[in-house]
Amino acid sequence: MTRSISGATAGLSRRPRRWAAIGVGVVVISVVAGNGAGPALAASGPPGGPVPAVTRAALAPALVAGRGASVAFAEQEAETAATNATVIGPDRSAYTLAAEASGRSAVRLTPGQYVEFTLPSQANAITVRYSIPDAPGGGGITAPLDVRVNGTHRRTMTLTSQYAWLYNQYPFSNDPNAGLLHADWWITECGCVPRDQTPPFTVTTPFRPNHFYDEQRLLLDRVYRAGDTVRLTVPADSAAAWTVIDLLDSELVGPPHLAVVAANVLLFGADPRGVRDSAGAFDAAIAFARRHHLKVYIPPGTYQVNRHIIVDDVTIEGAGNWYTIIKGHQVDLATPAPDKSVHAGVGFYCKYVADGGSSNVHLSGFAIEGDVRERVDTDQVNGVGGALSDSTIDGLYIHHTKVGMWFDGPMHNLTVTDNIIVDQIADGLNFHSGVTNSVVSNNFVRNTGDDGLAMWSEQTADAGNTFDHNTVQTPVLANGIAVYGGTDNTVSNNLIADPIREGSALHAGSRFGATEFAGQLRITSNTTVRAGTYELNWNIGLGAIWIYALEHSIDADIEVVGDNFLDNGYNAIMLVSDFPVKDLYSITNVHFRDTHVDGTGTSVVSARVAGSASFENVDARNVGAVGVNNCGSFHFTAAGSEFSLVDLGGNDGGGFTGPWLAPWELPNTITCDDRPPVRVPPPPSAWP
Numbered sequence: 122m123t124r125s126i127s128g129a130t131a132g133l134s135r136r137p138r139r140w141a142a143i144g145v146g147v148v149v150i151s152v153v154a155g156n157g158a159g160p161a162l163a164a165s166g167p168p169g170g171p172v173p174a175v176t177r178a179a180l181a182p183a184l185v186a187g188r189g190a191s192v193a194f195a196e197q198e199a200e201t202a203a204t205n206a207t208v209i210g211p212d213r214s215a216y217t218l219a220a221e222a223s224g225r226s227a228v229r230l231t232p233g234q235y236v237e238f239t240l241p242s243q244a245n246a247i248t249v250r251y252s253i254p255d256a257p258g259g260g261g262i263t264a265p266l267d268v269r270v271n272g273t274h275r276r277t278m279t280l281t282s283q284y285a286w287l288y289n290q291y292p293f294s295n296d297p298n299a300g301l302l303h304a305d306w307w308i309t310e311c312g313c314v315p316r317d318q319t320p321p322f323t324v325t326t327p328f329r330p331n332h333f334y335d336e337q338r339l340l341l342d343r344v345y346r347a348g349d350t351v352r353l354t355v356p357a358d359s360a361a362a363w364t365v366i367d368l369l370d371s372e373l374v375g376p377p378h379l380a381v382v383a384a385n386v387l388l389f390g391a392d393p394r395g396v397r398d399s400a401g402a403f404d405a406a407i408a409f410a411r412r413h414h415l416k417v418y419i420p421p422g423t424y425q426v427n428r429h430i431i432v433d434d435v436t437i438e439g440a441g442n443w444y445t446i447i448k449g450h451q452v453d454l455a456t457p458a459p460d461k462s463v464h465a466g467v468g469f470y471c472k473y474v475a476d477g478g479s480s481n482v483h484l485s486g487f488a489i490e491g492d493v494r495e496r497v498d499t500d501q502v503n504g505v506g507g508a509l510s511d512s513t514i515d516g517l518y519i520h521h522t523k524v525g526m527w528f529d530g531p532m533h534n535l536t537v538t539d540n541i542i543v544d545q546i547a548d549g550l551n552f553h554s555g556v557t558n559s560v561v562s563n564n565f566v567r568n569t570g571d572d573g574l575a576m577w578s579e580q581t582a583d584a585g586n587t588f589d590h591n592t593v594q595t596p597v598l599a600n601g602i603a604v605y606g607g608t609d610n611t612v613s614n615n616l617i618a619d620p621i622r623e624g625s626a627l628h629a630g631s632r633f634g635a636t637e638f639a640g641q642l643r644i645t646s647n648t649t650v651r652a653g654t655y656e657l658n659w660n661i662g663l664g665a666i667w668i669y670a671l672e673h674s675i676d677a678d679i680e681v682v683g684d685n686f687l688d689n690g691y692n693a694i695m696l697v698s699d700f701p702v703k704d705l706y707s708i709t710n711v712h713f714r715d716t717h718v719d720g721t722g723t724s725v726v727s728a729r730v731a732g733s734a735s736f737e738n739v740d741a742r743n744v745g746a747v748g749v750n751n752c753g754s755f756h757f758t759a760a761g762s763e764f765s766l767v768d769l770g771g772n773d774g775g776g777f778t779g780p781w782l783a784p785w786e787l788p789n790t791i792t793c794d795d796r797p798p799v800r801v802p803p804p805p806s807a808w809p
């Protein structure tokens with residue numbers, strides 16, 4: 122755990138833990154091939170099947186209706202578009218380009234090749250998600266991408282990999298040639314502590330490349346119609362050996378918002394061309410607005426801001442996040458700031474708790490474009506930060522910051538709605554320590570370097586919060602939505618897709634110094650897809666939802682109701698502890714109800730902890746492995762597993778080898794199998 126004394130920390134340490142005694146004394150049918158990297162799993166969708174024009178998280182929208190954020194753009198996957206280039210994937214293996222792509226598939230173009238999308242509806246703006254190679258020594262390159270609409274309107278985007286390509290162990294490196302950052306950490310590649318080997322184990326470089334993708338927005342010259350074509354072509358003379366296109370989002374952006382009665386930053390000297398630094402002008406406008414009870418307005422333009430703008434008791438409105446762009450570059454500080462930062466960058470910061478916190482702040486309608494290319498956990502280079510009560514944040518686009526929004530409580534009554542948070546070095550949003558009665562709803566999060574959305578009750582409980590109707594896609598590390606301790610929180614109606622490693626879609630963990638779970642945790646009516654990842658340190662599959670007792674027992678009432686777990690690589694549901702603490706902690710009082718599981722690579726449930734959970738109307742189909750993978754706490758006594766499943770009825774369906782919850786296997790049958798055979802399920806389809 123890396124943290125600063127002020128508590129103003131971003132990101133969670135990811136030092137690996139492992140199961141020290143996997144498979145001891147039990148049936149272990151190891152079918153997964155070779156080297157611990159896990160099998161390549163097929164994702165859903167083409168070739169062969171119908172090609173939906175518009176998808177959500179690479180699924181037909183009908184399969185995820187009512188779940189996730191309602192967004193202004195239409196998503197189209199490149200792998201279903203017209204192209205003369207090569208489709209890559211589907212593949213879920215970590216450290217591959219396909220695994221980090223939406224739908225686990227994309228198109229790889231060489232110079233001269235194209236991919237062409239047909240607009241599904243009116244649009245005057247596009248977002249391209251792509252990857253290009255790193256520089257040989259790291260640090261990224263730039264390369265052109267030709268955009269033509271209907272073969273005529275022509276623009277050239279300048280793609281960059283300066284914000285992509287991280288390597289190595291936590292907290293990661295931009296150097297593709299670096300040896301291990303922590304030779305004294307156990308690593309899965311050798312199943313050893315490299316420094317302790319004779320001679321020391323060395324890794325192949327680049328070691329653990331990841332975070333390959335970036336996205337870029339482009340306003341077109343006018344509104345185009347449904348049926349018009351957007352062709353993306355790599356110029357023949359591009360310096361990039363390859364360009365991978367993952368998807369295209371198209372959108373009809375409305376006219377700029379105008380606020381007439383407001384403190385307009387232009388009147389205070391702000392430069393909308395982005396040439397001069399506008400931070401001082403923003404400060405002056407905010408001070409004036411507070412004195413005169415006005416809001417602050419930021420008209421269309423690009424404004425250079427390279428430090429925090431401190432906000433308290435103020436409303437700041439942009440013209441809309443396509444029009445008003447607050448853009449900063451990273452500044453190296455000669456001496457660390459009081460909050461421990463060694464870099465400065467653009468961000469809207471509330472006062473820290475030590476300074477009294479901020480309240481009555483309302484931010485809306487602008488973009489924050491940061492310049493963060495490495496993870497330094499003591500740096501306060503987040504898009505929005507501090508402690509913020511009785512406030513709202515709505516309609517921001519936050520890009521290339523460390524964490525989109527990182528809040529350090531205690532604080533209360535914050536509402537975060539309709540924001541887009543993409544291409545982050547660490548989390549998308551984190552409620553850290555004592556955030557209460559706050560709501561995060563209808564936000565879209567893609568390509569975070571750590572949890573997409575998190576409540577981290579470090580030392581002080583987060584309580585009474587709700588994460589509702591958000592979409593989280595392709596976190597390259599950790600979880601889509603994670604809850605670490607806390608009291609009476611809710612995670613509902615979210616759509617979570619394509620987590621890649623060291624986490625999964627939904628997670629409740631007693632870890633990272635969090636308070637014990639208390640009251641009721643509600644995880645209701647969420648849909649996950651292509652989760653249930655392979656845990657590279659444990660070398661076992663995870664569930665799409667996994668509940669993890671590492672630092673305390675988990676005995677709070679956890680209600681998992683109405684969720685759909687689709688196309689799970691391994692399990693749908695996992696309850697787990699860690700081997701060194703397996704006899705200290707248990708998980709009890711978890712209740713699964715009214716759940717659909719459509720496709721698991723292995724079993725629906727994997728239990729690797731003592732305790733119990735109840736199941737009622739949990740229906741499954743296309744299940745890869747029989748029964749429940751029930752290891753309990755690994756004592757394998759004649760009394761059976763230390764984990765019991767309480768069958769409350771209506772748990773129907775199964776798969777290739779029988780029902781998922783076979784009555785004759787209950788309550789305590791041991792069927793522990795670390796690496797059961799993995800079957801690739803068919804694509805999800807409508808549930809009758």
Ligand SMILES: [Ca+2]
Nearest residue numbers: 198223226367
């Ligand atoms: Ca894709």
